[in-house]
Amino acid sequence: MAQSITSHKSGPIRGQAVVPGDKSISHRSLIFSAMATGRSEINGLLESEDVLATADALKKLGADIYRDGDCWHVTGCGLGGFQQPSSDLDLGNSGTGVRLLMGAVSGSGIHPRFVGDESLSRRPMARVLDPLRSMGVRPETDENDTLPLTLNCPDRLLPIEYTLKVASAQVKSAILLAGLQAPGVTTIIEPVLTRDHTERLLEYFGADVEITPANPGRAIAIRGETDLAGRSVTVAGDPSSTAFLVAAALICPGSELNIRNILINDTRTGFFDTIREMGAPIKLENQRVQCGEPVADLHVSHGILSGVEVPENRAPSMIDEYPILAVLSAFANGTTHMKGLKELRVKESDRLSGTAEGLIECGVPAEIKGDDLIVSGGAVPGGAQIDANLDHRMAMSFLTLGLGSEKPVEVGHTETIGSSFPNYYALMRDLGADLRTP
Helix, strand or coil: CCCEEEEECCCCCEEEECCCECHHHHHHHHHHHHHCECEEEEECCCCCHHHHHHHHHHHHCCCEEEEECCEEEEECCCCCCCCCCCCCEECCCCHHHHHHHHHHHCCCCCCCEEECCCCHHHCCCHHHHHHHHHCCCEEECCCCCCCCEEEECCCCCCCCEEECCCCCHHHHHHHHHHHCCCCCEEEEEECCCCCCHHHHHHHHCCCCEEEEECCCCEEEEEECCCCCECCEEECCECHHHHHHHHHHHHHCCCCEEEEEEEECCCCCCHHHHHHHHCCCCEEEEEEEEECCEEEEEEEEECCCCECCEECHHHHHHCHHHHHHHHHHHHHCECEEEECCCHHHHHCCCCHHHHHHHHHHHCCCCEEEECCEEEEECCCCCECCEEECCCCHHHHHHHHHHHHHCCECEEEECCHHHHHCCCCHHHHHHHHCCEEECC
16 A cells, blocks of 8 residues: 555446455454464455454464455364463554454463554553553553553453443453353443344353343343354455445435445444435335344435534444544534544544544544534535545545545545555545555
8 A cells, every 4th residue: 555645526426345354353353263262264354454463462362263265264272271372462554453453362371562653652551451461461651541551461350340341342342252261150231232243152152141231231241161162164354445435426416336245233334324314315124133233235426415413432342433523514504513432543544533524624623622523514615635544444534534625635644545445445446536656
């Protein structure tokens, strides 16, 4: 992927598309397979930089992982069976990979060192380390609890009951994976519902997971020392990646686009719910269940959108889609008010500030009030040079904006697009997007 891409006003976005496999499920499929007894086969795995970094880390921990054609084969180490790696576990830009792996290794009696790139090394890890500490893990880290860090993992963990302090599926998943290795029952109280791929996939692999109502939210209990068994997994298309194709079709007149095999788990569909409220002509067809997850085919065409108010409680189901939603809001009639976006500040970049600043540079009125983002739609001049700050979703969001703006938009530092959407540039051009590299 070139470091700089320029996006020009485009004609219709048309055709049939298959987006890469869901990133969240791809990470989990590899990790759970590596923790299982026996052999697993994974089809549709997202072969992005983030997911491949997780696969490389699991190999260093002793799992046998290889690719044969389109299928990935994993022979697991069993619960607590990870071995001390001979070198650092480098997770690159992957917050999901590093946080889930911290939970996965925590009962293995080893002391792996985790490192990452510049962006990942700024991201908060205390949210995972604090509950792991209470289970008996002893991290070696700086006062900010950021990478690089070493986890001193005991042979035997303590079960806990823990109330999530932030609405984070990554934190929840790390605790569940640690709890899987602890005797007795580990319980997580989740006041705000987050994506539930870990619970669904753990059950598919044979874990004993029980979900009950709590006040507020729900309680997720996992019975420890229950072996996982190797499984065959098919990974559905990533709804977060799908959002960029959908947005491009919505803003380019004459567009007609079909996208196959998309994950429609209701903890991930906040973006689709919101654009329907804005008036987007979008349909879900051929709905079905695949490896415990709901999937469907999606049809979208060009539409006239109107601004809406997006409630704070929707944030966990679309946290990665706010930059592209903000771009769509620039083309909508009226004002879109997105509430409760605090978590955007601690993503691969400060996406809240970056989104507002990028829109303003492109001539779109936008402002931040507290943790809210307010965008006034209408004319979209474009004509800006945007620095994506090595954030893949920011890069693809502003490239989408350039497909509908009056003047081209040049986006720099786009190379991390490969961390979630390796064939983005080629696929978008095949569908009619006018993207150009120097």
